[in-house]
Amino acid sequence: MPVRVLVTDPVDEAGLRALERAGVEVDYRPGISHEELRDVVGQYDALIIRGRTKLGRDVLEAGAGRLKAICRAGVGLDNVDLGAAEELNIAVFNTPEASTEAVAELTVALMLALARAIPRADGAMKDGLWIKRELMGWELAGKALGIIGFGRIGQRVAEICSALRMRILAYRRTRPPGLEEVLKRTGARMAPLEELLRSSDIITIHVPLTPQTRHMIGEREIAMMKDGAIIINTSRGGVIDEEALLRALKNGKLAGAALDVFEEEPPRGVSLELARLPNVIATPHIGGQTKEAQEMASRMAAEKLIEFFRSRGLL
Numbered sequence: 001m002p003v004r005v006l007v008t009d010p011v012d013e014a015g016l017r018a019l020e021r022a023g024v025e026v027d028y029r030p031g032i033s034h035e036e037l038r039d040v041v042g043q044y045d046a047l048i049i050r051g052r053t054k055l056g057r058d059v060l061e062a063g064a065g066r067l068k069a070i071c072r073a074g075v076g077l078d079n080v081d082l083g084a085a086e087e088l089n090i091a092v093f094n095t096p097e098a099s100t101e102a103v104a105e106l107t108v109a110l111m112l113a114l115a116r117a118i119p120r121a122d123g124a125m126k127d128g129l130w131i132k133r134e135l136m137g138w139e140l141a142g143k144a145l146g147i148i149g150f151g152r153i154g155q156r157v158a159e160i161c162s163a164l165r166m167r168i169l170a171y172r173r174t175r176p177p178g179l180e181e182v183l184k185r186t187g188a189r190m191a192p193l194e195e196l197l198r199s200s201d202i203i204t205i206h207v208p209l210t211p212q213t214r215h216m217i218g219e220r221e222i223a224m225m226k227d228g229a230i231i232i233n234t235s236r237g238g239v240i241d242e243e244a245l246l247r248a249l250k251n252g253k254l255a256g257a258a259l260d261v262f263e264e265e266p267p268r269g270v271s272l273e274l275a276r277l278p279n280v281i282a283t284p285h286i287g288g289q290t291k292e293a294q295e296m297a298s299r300m301a302a303e304k305l306i307e308f309f310r311s312r313g314l315l
């Protein structure tokens with residue numbers, strides 16, 4: 001019996017072709033409804049999903065027997081019932097490496113956009129206004145950049161920002177092997193969180209959302225920051241207490257923020273109020289939205305599944 005994979009969300013076709021070349025039968029049904037999926041999931045050995053498809057216990061139980069693996073082309077796995085998958089012996093993969101460059105580049109783009117008020121300049125030009133005198137910017141060179149969460153994305157941000165001659169402080173919980181080399185290459189220095197908060201001009205956040213990192217930047221942490229500091233968040237909205245951030249941006253404690261992620265997406269309530277502030281640049285969770293990142297996510301998802309099936313002698 002051929003190995004069959006169902007793709008339930010839009011993914012770049014590069015990975016689908018790779019699966020076919022490896023002898024896998026691929027059904028591409030992006031947009032499949034929850035009910036349809038529950039009906040057909042038992043006919044497949046694996047699923048490739050993105051964020052839209054919800055794989056609750058009901059779907060996984062309907063697939064149990066034949067379904068052996070799920071791969072998320074991308075990062076988050078919050079749409080998969082991981083407990084049920086484990087119980088049912090269904091392997092779960094994702095491709096977090098694929099969006100590192102895309103998110104790091106967006107982070108730096110947001111920093112530059114804030115520093116030079118690019119959205120405001122462009123908006124005025126489109127309105128036929130020449131507001132050159134009002135647009136006094138500042139330079140990234142020489143500024144202290146605090147990177148909270150120094151993994152794949154945080155380190156890549158450090159590499160780019162070292163070329164911009166920023167002074168880099170980094171904070172992470174652990175000190176894995178290989179870190180010294182990155183620090184040497186980027187000129188970054190590891191610092192305790194409190195020191196980073198007190199001495200950075202710009203703070204950028206790159207931790208995953210976990211029970212420990214939820215609201216890790218709140219009233220207390222913002223109070224420690226330099227007056228007029230700016231925050232960039234391209235990680236997850238819940239890492240920042242949005243109410244505390246809103247207050248600090250309104251009362252001038254913080255000069256600005258750039259946010260790609262919100263506690264509620266699409267934003268409503270406090271998240272929307274934040275996105276609408278004049279000193280905030282907001283983007284709709286586009287960190288990983290590049291052609292290259294999407295193609296790599298699709299290829300890596302295919303590679304992971306091919307390796308999985310080969311290791312079990314099914315391919």
Ligand code: NAD
Pocket residue numbers: 075096097099100103148149150151152153154171172173174206207208209210212213234235236260261285286287288289
């Ligand atoms: P990673 O796992 O390589 O790095 C995360 C870092 O955070 C690690 O250094 C880890 O030690 C550190 N960390 C974890 N918990 C911590 C804590 N409590 N205190 C301090 N440090 C802590 O992950 P990554 O690939 O760099 O991605 C980071 C995050 O970016 C992801 O978890 C995801 O939420 C987000 N992301 C967003 C987008 C987007 O579209 N905007 C796309 C991809 C990833």
